[in-house]
Amino acid sequence: MPTYVKKCPECGGINLLLNKERGEMICKDCGLVIEEKMIDFNQEWSSHDHEQADKRRRTGAPMTYTKFDRGMGTDVGQKQDIYKLSGKERNKFFRLRKWQHRISTAIERNLKLALAELKRVSSYLKLPKSVEEEAARIYTLAVQRGLVRGRSMESVVAGALYAACRRHEVPRTLDELSEASGIDKKEIGRTYRFITRELQIRILPSNPVDYIARFASALKLTAETQSRAVEILEQAQNSELTSGRGPTGIAAASLYVASLINNEKRTQREVADIAGVTEVTIRNRYKELLRKLNLMEKVSKTKKKKKD
DNA sequence: AAGACGAAAGTGGTTGA
DNA sequence: TCAACAACTTTCGTCTT
Numbered sequence: 001m002p003t004y005v006k007k008c009p010e011c012g013g014i015n016l017l018l019n020k021e022r023g024e025m026i027c028k029d030c031g032l033v034i035e036e037k038m039i040d041f042n043q044e045w046s047s048h049d050h051e052q053a054d055k056r057r058r059t060g061a062p063m064t065y066t067k068f069d070r071g072m073g074t075d076v077g078q079k080q081d082i083y084k085l086s087g088k089e090r091n092k093f094f095r096l097r098k099w100q101h102r103i104s105t106a107i108e109r110n111l112k113l114a115l116a117e118l119k120r121v122s123s124y125l126k127l128p129k130s131v132e133e134e135a136a137r138i139y140t141l142a143v144q145r146g147l148v149r150g151r152s153m154e155s156v157v158a159g160a161l162y163a164a165c166r167r168h169e170v171p172r173t174l175d176e177l178s179e180a181s182g183i184d185k186k187e188i189g190r191t192y193r194f195i196t197r198e199l200q201i202r203i204l205p206s207n208p209v210d211y212i213a214r215f216a217s218a219l220k221l222t223a224e225t226q227s228r229a230v231e232i233l234e235q236a237q238n239s240e241l242t243s244g245r246g247p248t249g250i251a252a253a254s255l256y257v258a259s260l261i262n263n264e265k266r267t268q269r270e271v272a273d274i275a276g277v278t279e280v281t282i283r284n285r286y287k288e289l290l291r292k293l294n295l296m297e298k299v300s301k302t303k304k305k306k307k308d
Numbered sequence: 309a310a311g312a313c314g315a316a317a318g319t320g321g322t323t324g325a
Numbered sequence: 326t327c328a329a330c331a332a333c334t335t336t337c338g339t340c341t342t
Contacts, residue, residue, distance in 0.1 A: 278334055
């Protein structure tokens with residue numbers, strides 16, 4: 001738990017994530033970026049001569065992948081330079097310019113469109129800026145490697161976003177991505193696997209805990225129930241009940257059990273809908289949890305209390 | 309009547325020959 | 326490349342509250 005206590009103005013969630021490098025405070029529940037451009041945590045320098053100034057200068061346009069040329073376009077020379085050249089050299093110069101123009105316009109046109117789409121989907125899902133940047137970076141790499149060929153631009157954008165979310169530990173389900181982008185779930189999964197394989201992006205299997213906060217707030221569960229769910233989840237992980245299982249199913253079952261124990265019962269259907277799994281899956285995980293973790297007493301106790 | 313439970317058959321993805 | 330396999334889903338009937 002963080003030492004500062006602050007609530008998200010959007011959803012009231014308390015799971016805030018501080019990203020020092022980017023100076024952002026992110027709500028893990030709804031993805032809202034609460035504070036941008038906070039103080040710069042880097043050391044402040046003063047420069048006394050040109051050499052130091054060059055090294056230490058931190059100003060200038062920031063490099064960003066959400067601009068199609070990363071904010072740093074490079075051209076093959078300008079016209080005023082050609083007086084230095086002549087004959088062959090001059091021809092070469094024009095040839096280079098022509099080629100650069102052709103290549104860059106093709107890629108740039110694609111990137112411009114794609115990044116617009118990326119921003120649209122990203123803001124629909126209320127993803128933090130850092131994830132958007134990451135997705136843009138992934139997409140740019142994919143374009144450069146020609147991985148978009150044969151695939152729709154939109155599906156690659158969705159795949160890049162999905163990957164970026166996972167890397168930043170604010171995972172969204174494929175269903176959510178699908179709803180936001182209008183691309184078929186399977187298609188996103190396919191392109192996601194393809195581009196991560198081709199680009200050698202290593203992604204850890206997503207941790208069910210990362211889903212708890214968002215699901216809990218969607219179910220309007222109290223903070224106590226939420227942390228109870230996390231406890232249960234951790235026990236489950238220690239008992240090796242989680243490997244090989246779908247992380248959303250486990251998160252959903254933990255929440256369901258926690259809601260029973262804390263007398264804040266939600267139906268299996270409610271939890272299932274939010275988590276994007278079926279009741280059956282929740283039941284299966286739920287049974288395993290009860291059996292292996294000896295939680296039966298706790299649950300039945302609360303049931304008795306209800307009767308009393 | 310709604311929710312919980314469980315069986316059975318089907319789907320898509322991974323793995324290992 | 327194909328078949329076996331595990332996880333998950335869909336569907337449906339039954340039991341419980």
